Amino acid sequence: MSALIEFKGFNKFFGEQQVLKDVDLSVQTGEVVVILGPSGCGKSTLLRCLNGLESAHSGSLKLDGRELLDTSTDWRQVRQQVGMVFQSYHLFGHMTVLDNLLLGPLKVQKRQRGEAVAQAEALLARVGLLDKRDAYPRQLSGGQQQRIAIVRSLCMNPRVMLFDEVTAALDPEMVKEVLQVIQGLARDGMTLLIVTHEMAFARAVADRIVFMDAGRILEQRTPESFFTNPQTARAQQFLEKFSYVESLPERPQKELI
Amino acid sequence: MASSGLELLLVSLPQLGKGAAQTLAISGLGILFATLGGVLYGVLATLGKRSVNLALRIYLELFRAIPVLVWLYLLFFGLPIFLGLSLPSFWCAVLVLALWGASEVGEVVRGALQSLPRGQREAGLSIGLSGWQLYGYVLLPQALKRMTPPTINVYTRIIKTSSLAVLIGVVDVIKVGQQIIERTYESVLIYGALFLFFFFICYPLSVASRALERRWTHA
Numbered sequence: 202m203s204a205l206i207e208f209k210g211f212n213k214f215f216g217e218q219q220v221l222k223d224v225d226l227s228v229q230t231g232e233v234v235v236i237l238g239p240s241g242c243g244k245s246t247l248l249r250c251l252n253g254l255e256s257a258h259s260g261s262l263k264l265d266g267r268e269l270l271d272t273s274t275d276w277r278q279v280r281q282q283v284g285m286v287f288q289s290y291h292l293f294g295h296m297t298v299l300d301n302l303l304l305g306p307l308k309v310q311k312r313q314r315g316e317a318v319a320q321a322e323a324l325l326a327r328v329g330l331l332d333k334r335d336a337y338p339r340q341l342s343g344g345q346q347q348r349i350a351i352v353r354s355l356c357m358n359p360r361v362m363l364f365d366e367v368t369a370a371l372d373p374e375m376v377k378e379v380l381q382v383i384q385g386l387a388r389d390g391m392t393l394l395i396v397t398h399e400m401a402f403a404r405a406v407a408d409r410i411v412f413m414d415a416g417r418i419l420e421q422r423t424p425e426s427f428f429t430n431p432q433t434a435r436a437q438q439f440l441e442k443f444s445y446v447e448s449l450p451e452r453p454q455k456e457l458i
Numbered sequence: 459m460a461s462s463g464l465e466l467l468l469v470s471l472p473q474l475g476k477g478a479a480q481t482l483a484i485s486g487l488g489i490l491f492a493t494l495g496g497v498l499y500g501v502l503a504t505l506g507k508r509s510v511n512l513a514l515r516i517y518l519e520l521f522r523a524i525p526v527l528v529w530l531y532l533l534f535f536g537l538p539i540f541l542g543l544s545l546p547s548f549w550c551a552v553l554v555l556a557l558w559g560a561s562e563v564g565e566v567v568r569g570a571l572q573s574l575p576r577g578q579r580e581a582g583l584s585i586g587l588s589g590w591q592l593y594g595y596v597l598l599p600q601a602l603k604r605m606t607p608p609t610i611n612v613y614t615r616i617i618k619t620s621s622l623a624v625l626i627g628v629v630d631v632i633k634v635g636q637q638i639i640e641r642t643y644e645s646v647l648i649y650g651a652l653f654l655f656f657f658f659i660c661y662p663l664s665v666a667s668r669a670l671e672r673r674w675t676h677a
Contacts, residue, residue: 254580277586285584291577295599304595305585350581357585 203266205230205361205392206251211260213246213416220246222416224260228361233393235403235424238413239439244396247413248363251394252276252283265360281309284354284362288369290346292338298325298349299334305357317356324352328382344375348382361392368399380406400443404428412436463647470638470648477634478655480548484630485617487552492559492616493609499560500567500601501593514564521561527622529554534626551623555616562612570601603674610667614660631655 204227213221220243228234236244249255250262253269253276262269269279293301299321306317325331328348338346347367354362364383368376380402387393387406397403403410403424410427412420412435419433431437499517502510521529533554538544545553574597582596624633635648642648 252584254583276583277588280584280586283584287577287581289575289577291575291581293578293581293596293600305587308591308595309586309588353581353585 204228204263205232205265206394207261207263208247209261209263211250211257211262213243213250213255213257220416221250221257224416224418226411226418226421228392228394230360230392231390233387233395233406233408234411235395235397235407235409236411236413237397237400237403237439242413243416244413245365248285248365248394248396251363252280252285254285277309281305281357282360284357284359286347286350286354286362286364286367288366290338290343290350290370292346292350292353294338297335297337298330298341301338301349302353302356305353310357321352321356324355325349327385328352329378342375343371344378347371347375347379351379351382351386355386361394362386364393364395364397366396366398368397398443400428400440412439414439463644466638466642466644466647467651470634473634473638474631474651477629477631480628481617481620481630481632482659484548484551484555484623484628485620488555488559488616488620489613491552491556492563492612495556495560496563496567496609497598499564500571500605501598503564503568504571504597505589518561518565521558526554526558526619527625529558530622530626547623547627550626551620551628555620558619559612559616562615563609566605566608566612567601570605571597573604574600606674607667607671610663610670614663617660617663618656 206226206228208224208226211221211224211226212219224247226234226247236247238244246255250257251264251269253274257270260270264279264282268274292298293304296304299318302321302325303314303317306312306320307314322331322334325334328351330345330348330352333341333345333349338349341349351362351367367383368379371379376399380399383393383395384402384406393406395403395406405424407424410420410422410424411418412427412431412433414435420427420431420436422432427436428440431440499514503514530551533545534547534550537550578596578600579592582592587595621630621632623630624636632652635652639645639648
């Protein structure tokens with residue numbers, strides 16, 4: 202079976218600085234891949250290359266067997282198949298929730314209004330926000346906005362969804378409602394590429410963990426084996442930092458305060 | 459005096475009206491084309507193409523550095539000499555006001571577009587919008603709020619600057635006024651009327667601009 206997404210020897214520069222180095226990564230249809238790594242390691246850039254928000258410099262990137270780095274690639278076509286959700290939601294502030302959801306289906310995909318509305322409302326109901334269909338984004342909480350942003354991407358019927366630190370800007374209370382939506386998608390067999398710092402979530406949802414540092418992929422393994430037995434020193438270090446809080450003594454000693 | 463002054467105004471009204479129509483036509487067309495050109499300028503300036511930005515920069519600086527009056531003379535007297543192309547003074551005035559206004563409105567539009575979060579552009583692109591759709595449905599509607607008040611201020615400046623068209627022979631409301639004064643020596647009365655004319659066209663615009671600004675900063 203050929204992979205849905207396939208990076209091969211993929212390189213990306215910002216000016217002089219190489220931010221992605223010889224990345225090899227393939228994702229099968231229905232697979233949930235979580236990319237972990239320290240800030241600035243290139244994981245967000247990797248996602249952004251996949252829908253053409255950043256352009257690559259060398260190597261190969263295939264979606265469903267088609268090379269995307271050809272100059273003839275129609276990114277508008279690709280982006281309809283690759284949904285992306287951002288850290289700060291980026292809903293269109295001058296439109297109601299429903300109009301946010303319908304813009305792509307009606308204007309880009311030229312679908313029938315009735316059918317697009319039915320899909321949008323069904324998805325809104327699924328994330329528990331059908332009653333907000335006529336609200337404006339500024340009237341919604343961060344968690345609600347992010348769930349709407351996920352629905353906005355889903356309305357395009359993409360083949361894969363990219364999540365770029367989608368809970369990083371949220372209050373802790375709202376993280377759960379967003380993660381539940383993503384977990385639901387994973388359960389439905391949707392192909393997902395997720396960049397996150399929520400370790401417990403990564404462990405629960407991922408079929409495979411990809412660990413990156415300084416533009417390279419250092420490890421690719423199942424979550425169980427990655428979290429219990431990371432192979433590289435860098436990954437061990439990284440995981441230790443995240444377990445720091447959990448391993449604090451119940452009552453912190455004075456010098457810790 | 460009072461009654462004769464009033465009489466003079468009444469008698470002059472048709473003549474002043476014709477001049478006023480010229481002033482309004484030049485200003486109106488200038489504003490229309492300045493707006494269209496300004497939006498185009500703003501969109502081009504935010505595409506991130508270096509060569510385009512350089513061209514716009516040169517255009518902007520030319521209209522900032524060179525007085526409108528000089529542009530009027532340059533086009534009115536220069537075009538026939540250098541290109542063998544002669545524009546009627548009316549259209550010459552419209553053209554200069556439009557080009558100058560477009561550079562001013564364009565900078566406002568550029569600023570408004572650039573002040574939008576970058577994520578709006580990326581979110582629009584990521585659902586597959588084309589460049590036109592991105593600007594038409596996402597970016598310009600959101601920039602509209604930020605650009606309308608300062609754009610209206612540019613409009614009032616275009617209206618006032620239109621009076622320079624007298625100098626290339628357009629018979630606008632000021633020229634008509636001067637002609638009446640030459641005949642009757644009623645300068646205070648006529649200039650008073652001109653004062654009121656410009657004031658009552660520009661003041662409502664200025665009020666509207668401030669009202670919009672107030673309403674939209676709270677929304």
